[in-house]
Amino acid sequence: MFCFQCQETFKNSGCINNGVCGKTSEVANLQDFLIWISKGLSEIAVKGKDKESEVVDRVILNLFTTITNANFDNTAIKERIVKTVELMNSLREDKDYSEAARWSSVDFSEISEKINSQEVSILSEKNEDIRSLKELITYGLKGMAAYTRHAKVLGYESERVNNFIIKAMAELLKEKTIDELISLTLETGSMGYEAMATLDSANTKTYGNPEISEVNIGTRKNPGILVSGHDLKDFEMLLEQAKDSGVDIYTHSEMLPANYYPKFKKYENFVGNYGNAWWKQRDEFEAFNGPILMTTNCIVPPKNSYKDKLFTTGAAGYPGCEYIEEDKDGYKDFSKIIEMAKKCDAPEEIEKGSIVGGFAHSQVMELADKVIENVKNGDIKKFIVMAGCDGRMSDRNYYTEFAKKLPDSTIILTAGCAKYRYNKLNLGDINGIPRVLDAGQCNDSYSLIQIALALVDAFGVESVNDLPIVYNIAWYEQKAVIVLLALLSLGVKNIHLGPTLPAFLSANVVKVLVDNFGISGITNVEDDLKTLVMK
Ligand code: SF4
Ligand code: SF3
Missing domain, CATH: 1.20.1270.20 (Substrate Binding Domain Of Dnak; Chain:A; Domain 2)
Incomplete structure (x- = not known):
């Protein structure tokens, strides 16, 4: 291989x-x-x-x-x-x-x-x-x-x-x-x-436009099902089938943004988000006690303690874990998962409290006047796009440190599971605008682009590169690759990409990206803060 x-x-x-x-x-x-x-x-x-x-x-x-x-x-x-x-x-x-x-x-x-x-x-x-x-x-x-x-x-x-x-x-x-x-x-x-x-x-x-939402990260006393991955339709089908079963539904990792959609909020058994980014699943899935549905990546090879409770569907699959097929109309029968959940203990509570998210483009446009006013009066000096993926390697602590050390006059715009590196840091707000604005899943980086384009209009500048927005993006898998290529095709320059540049980029291809788009890697928190934020 x-x-x-x-x-x-x-x-x-x-x-x-x-x-x-x-x-x-x-x-x-x-x-x-x-x-x-x-x-x-x-x-x-x-x-x-x-x-x-x-x-x-x-x-x-x-x-x-x-x-x-x-x-x-x-x-x-x-x-x-x-x-x-x-x-x-x-x-x-x-x-x-x-x-x-x-x-x-x-x-x-x-x-x-x-x-x-x-x-x-x-x-x-x-x-x-x-x-x-x-x-x-x-x-x-x-x-x-x-x-x-x-x-x-x-x-x-x-x-x-x-x-x-x-x-x-x-x-x-x-x-x-x-x-x-x-x-x-x-x-x-x-x-x-x-x-x-x-x-x-x-x-x-x-499912409606995502809206500002306070997401519960604690647990209730009922048994639960944990849903991960990116597929909202699977999530809806499961919520609907489980609504009167006495089983609660929680999101994990990239499914967290489901909590921001109006249509899902009406389900009384939808409790909130459990745990963190995908790579912590071996501990968190074990503590959850109930079955888990993986609708897409990212799967980590499961521990035996919960392997028989891990289900996959769609493009996802793991040997020895049951796969839920769809019928010819696209319907999936999740009854087996619901029945299994009823016999399981309630999740062990690993966190308490709540986090705030739901800042996709429509919600941010509603706040646009306030945002622009804060930029004009100097209370917001810079937006840092820190979207992308999370991963298990310790060098990603860089992103936590970077977020912590950002000046109070900055706002982080995020999407994807990269947010788990700093979404529980309580970074506060600027005149009521939270300092971490989570647009949603990695695909919702689309919202971040929409927000940037709206700011181009509002400030009457020529391009997104003239805005007070800088990019410090973390990547892991191939969805981040398409997000990056989309940004480049729109002419976004000077993106910092980490924690390492892709191994599949040859030295000459890196040179093309540097010469034409100003792409660079990351160095260390102090130096990158100077280059990206203080300049
Ligand atoms: Fe897995 Fe990544 Fe290695 Fe490919 S490069 S085998 S996806 S860890
Ligand atoms: Fe994450 Fe897999 Fe990329 Fe969708 S869940 S951003 S890594």
Whole structure:
């Protein structure tokens, strides 16, 4: 195996025997093969007369399945390989295709032979810069696919985004120049922005605009179900099915922003958020006592103490944990989880109190006058975008320290699970405006962009780069990659990215990003405060 798609990759170079995330080499190799034939399937669709929606759905699910920490289940990945090959076989015409598009076997001894030949490995591309850009685009597409699927289950999609995903996947099989790949990278970013906008519409039109909310972080005495990941539709179905069961529902990690949506608040058994970011789940899931539903990443290989209570659905999967299928209408039956919860103890209380969030674009626009007035009178001097991911490595304490040491005249704009590094620090407020404004999940970085664009209008400046906004973004997996590419495609400059720069960026690609976008890594809290905030 060779995988370097996430921030925690071994020695910031590449996982070679096992993933730091817990991915086995068998799963990693099968995932590489799945991506390779997904590109082949895309090529068949691009060269064919009609772009079958079945192709789009299949490629999107395959991309999403290979996101870091989403699916560790070799059986599930093999099943997806078989379905993909069968679809290719049914659509292939009498045309000239690449080897990936010609692949027609579902015999796993042949597939293993192909994998062992190393021809579908990331390292099969020998030119380091071409490999770097092709992987950057692939990872962006993975993030875009995740957001696209969340929107699709709510009945929203963008044909442009769908077509782009298929086109770009097919393009990645071709020989390309550096310049061609750079322009495909930027196109990926702007399509990523459209995918995020589509998901924003899907979420807000279905569940209402997020509003300022005080979220309970304590527990009640009933047994509970804990829901993690990003899929709001799964969350709604579970809330609805559990509403009269006597079982309480709690969010974990990236599901926290569900607490901000008006439509979910009406459920009396929706208690609040339990615990922190994904990487603390081994302790927190154990203390929770009840079953847990993972709707997407990030899954950490579970402890035996709760493994039989961990359920997955959608693109997520873990061997030995039960997977909840959807029926042909998209309905999922969660009764087994609810019945299991009834027999479990109530959650152990690990925290008390509340946190405040819900500052997506519509809510912030309502506060716009107040925000602008505070900027004009100098009470707010700077906004620091600290969105992105959290991770388990101790070097991420940097973000807690950075947040603590920010001057009182600054506001943190956040989205994604990066917020857990500072959302319980009680950083106070500026004339009633909290100093940490959480817009929601990582995809709600879209809201942060909307807020920046509104400020451009309000202050009459030329671009977002003329605003008192700086960027200190933390990344971990591929959804952060699409958020980053979206920001670059909008012309946002001087983003600081940490805790380390992606291992998949070659020295030359980093140079392109530095020269054109002023991207840089992080150094230490004191120096970065000077560069970002005090200047
Ligand atoms: Fe390693 Fe990250 Fe790939 Fe997992 S996803 S195998 S930790 S690079
Ligand atoms: Fe977090 Fe996985 Fe990226 Fe969605 S839950 S931001 S890491």
